[in-house]
Amino acid sequence: MTANRTAAIPDTVSAEDAELIARFLDQLWLEKDVSKHTLSAYGTDLRHFARFTQSRDISLLQVDAPLVNAYLAHRYDRQLAARSNARLLSSLRRFYRYYHQQGQLALNPLSEVLNPKAGHSLPKSLSETDVEALLQAPDITEAIQFRDKAMLELLYGCGLRVTELVNLRMTQLQLDPGVVRVLGKGRKERLVPMGEEAVHWIARYLREARPDLLGQDRDVVFPSSRQQQMTRQTFWHRIKHYAKVAGIDATLSPHTLRHAFATHLLNHGADLRIVQVLLGHSDLSTTQIYTHVAQARLQRLHQLHHPRA
Known part of the structure; x- marks a missing residue:
């Protein structure tokens, strides 16, 4: 997995994964009545993750826990905020819980992934x-x-x-x-x-x-x-x-x-x-x-x- 961390990430999401994301968001909107902002954030997180999995020739429903951790490591290398990673994991957890409950996944890959500590932001000070x-x-x-x-x-x-x-x-x-x-x-x-x-x-x-x-x-x-x-x-x-x-x-x-x-x-x-x-x-x-x-x-x-x- 580590050797693939520098693989090129495509600019677009495959039609298959785009359909999975759209179906999940539609169902979330119907059942949970979530805000447009939340739906937009979930969609953005899932599309970024789908592009990453595509660079490994893996579709969203073939993901396992090590691949999720590899994506978190990729985000860490890019110095993305811990709070942003926590929101991403929330998106992934809901996405994979939905398809696990729908019977399209035998195992939920997020069940073995731990939430990172968001930590405290460094307070601003002056010299x-x-x-x-x-x-x-x-x-x-x-x-x-x-x-x-x-x-x-x-x-x-x-x-x-x-x-x-x-x-x-x-x-x-x-x-x-x-x-x-x-x-x-x-x-x-x-x-x-x-x-x-x-x-x-x-x-x-x-x-x-x-x-x-x-x-x-x-x-x-x-x-x-x-x-x-x-x-x-x-x-x-x-x-x-x-x-x-x-x-x-x-x-x-x-x-x-x-x-x-x-x-x-x-x-x-x-x-x-x-x-x-x-x-x-x-x-x-x-x-x-x-x-x-x-x-x-x-x-x-x-x-x-x-x-x-």
């Missing part, structure tokens, strides 16, 4: 240089931009979620010990150290800019321009604005600075479990999306210090 540029972007001579500067410093300095940031109340800040009491998902509370820079800018903001922004809700830490609690969407637009000002071309998400917080901590030697606590993850498995960072750091240390590296 330390880009973060510094972003933090310097607001013009602190204006009260609104001074507020944004303090928010960015706190967001990066504590790894907060944007929702946690905009919901902050004055009673949650403790500048003297330098901690913020955060109410995370499920109203779970955690204490997060701010760091000297965040404490410095929050203290200055509270003293120099916040009084000009206050409205009736005097307990909100970061009021909006309308003197009320800001929405997470509003602050997300502010982040994108400052990224543009700073000349940052990277694609950002609302959690970009949170991911940068975790990544940069690990780069500087923090333990993964400490990062878990700071981020407010109830399960270490959630934090393990950052293990690539820790592993890369360990590899660099090994190459730097081991006598046989």
Whole structure:
């Protein structure tokens, strides 16, 4: 099977396989009332697979488990996403279950094929240089931009979620010990150290800019321009604005600075479990999306210090 992995894949599907796919999709539409999008996706997956089997001179009803695994290996060589492979297998499972139930297959070839783990996508982050540029972007001579500067410093300095940031109340800040009491998902509370820079800018903001922004809700830490609690969407637009000002071309998400917080901590030697606590993850498995960072750091240390590296 491996020797055939470089065989040319035809551009079209044989009439026999095209008829099998069309009959399956028609039956799926009649029985399951699935959406047009799902039918289109299944059809695309099955036609790609049929072209692959044709390159081995095998029709769809002659497929066995090793051939399915060979196709998955082919897709892996092309660096197709694990989630895409999972959807493909879902299409194949339904297709072959249908023809097995119709009595046209003695054995379902997908019964011996395991689902690959979809895994977690790598969170987007920023380099330390880009973060510094972003933090310097607001013009602190204006009260609104001074507020944004303090928010960015706190967001990066504590790894907060944007929702946690905009919901902050004055009673949650403790500048003297330098901690913020955060109410995370499920109203779970955690204490997060701010760091000297965040404490410095929050203290200055509270003293120099916040009084000009206050409205009736005097307990909100970061009021909006309308003197009320800001929405997470509003602050997300502010982040994108400052990224543009700073000349940052990277694609950002609302959690970009949170991911940068975790990544940069690990780069500087923090333990993964400490990062878990700071981020407010109830399960270490959630934090393990950052293990690539820790592993890369360990590899660099090994190459730097081991006598046989």
